[in-house]
Amino acid sequence: MQIKKLYMQWGSMTLNSAKTANGDAWGKKWPVILMLFLFPLFFFGVPDYYSSRSFKNFWNVGHVVFFALFSYQLLIDGRLFRNKSFFQKLFLCLFISTILGIFIEFAQNGFDRDVEINDLWRDLLGASIGFFLSPLALNKLTKTIILFSLTAVLMLQSIPWFLVLADEINANRTFPVLSDFESEVEATRWSGDAILTISDEMAFSGDHSLRVDLGTDKYSGVALSYFPKDWSEYQILLFEVFNTDDNLDITVRIHDQLHTQGEQLYSDRFNRKLTLYKGWNTININLEDVASAPVTRRMDLSSVSGLGVFVTEQPVPTTIYVDSVKLVSLAHGITVTR
Numbered sequence: 248m249q250i251k252k253l254y255m256q257w258g259s260m261t262l263n264s265a266k267t268a269n270g271d272a273w274g275k276k277w278p279v280i281l282m283l284f285l286f287p288l289f290f291f292g293v294p295d296y297y298s299s300r301s302f303k304n305f306w307n308v309g310h311v312v313f314f315a316l317f318s319y320q321l322l323i324d325g326r327l328f329r330n331k332s333f334f335q336k337l338f339l340c341l342f343i344s345t346i347l348g349i350f351i352e353f354a355q356n357g358f359d360r361d362v363e364i365n366d367l368w369r370d371l372l373g374a375s376i377g378f379f380l381s382p383l384a385l386n387k388l389t390k391t392i393i394l395f396s397l398t399a400v401l402m403l404q405s406i407p408w409f410l411v412l413a414d415e416i417n418a419n420r421t422f423p424v425l426s427d428f429e430s431e432v433e434a435t436r437w438s439g440d441a442i443l444t445i446s447d448e449m450a451f452s453g454d455h456s457l458r459v460d461l462g463t464d465k466y467s468g469v470a471l472s473y474f475p476k477d478w479s480e481y482q483i484l485l486f487e488v489f490n491t492d493d494n495l496d497i498t499v500r501i502h503d504q505l506h507t508q509g510e511q512l513y514s515d516r517f518n519r520k521l522t523l524y525k526g527w528n529t530i531n532i533n534l535e536d537v538a539s540a541p542v543t544r545r546m547d548l549s550s551v552s553g554l555g556v557f558v559t560e561q562p563v564p565t566t567i568y569v570d571s572v573k574l575v576s577l578a579h580g581i582t583v584t585r
Contacts, residue, residue, distance in 0.1 A: 285316070304407050308369075311373035317344060321343065348367045348371070352367065425486075426457070426474075427453055439557075440466075441461050441462060442462075443460075445458070451487040453570075457568065460564065461567065468497075468558060470554065470557075471555070472553060476549070477551075479549040483576075484532040485572075487529055490523040491565065495558065496523075498520050498555075499518070499532065500556075504547065507552050514543075515541045
């Protein structure tokens, strides 16, 4: 409620300043209108754990856009900057943006969002861009050089978004292959408390696999989180695991979207314990077994949400390699043996 009250007061003040400022009315109002639209998005409608990687990365650009508009509006309003030198204006603009950015980060704690230092960096980048886009007393060449430099920094910040977007397109193109680990960015499809790296030390097919360094925590493993979710046209999940030691007991876990919306009970997902022998092991899981695993319902194979491989209370750290993770359709005449 406090955030809503502050938001309404800020919106009223900034709209009034836009109405009373000299010059073209629309030129004064449009940054305020856009800010009033963007500000609630810091707290509502944000990406959740299951949102796509590209959406999460693109969402971060919102910090840059909002603070570019904010600092631009500060400058064209002008009341805080009368009789100030260029560097005093720059310092004030960045200082005010920093205070607002810190307020937003801590306020987000009440909306199940974490404080991120990188967001403050994006805030300052946006504030700098907005500052130099405003009508300042700079010669055109200097202003162009500074804006070009800031744009270059923004493009560098956007590289992760371009990479994961390309990987998502590739994941849909190569489906039903879920991961073959032939590109470094594929590692971002996976997560877990184990140490994950794309490695050329071992490969079942192609030149690379996913090296998974398992620890001694109660549960240590790896999970595939970003992939095409509709497995309903396939009958087999197939992947290869290389075990560097003697017999190693692992658990394979699969769940759907509905499972994530409930209590996430053990009995409401697929769990299978397997023993890995030294060397390459072919893991072959019938998706009918997966669909019928929940005790009180049938798993929705058109909305699979996660695949995990983990060990439990390992006495010593160990390493496995995962490769060639894919779905198989028996309707295509392919026979799979254990």
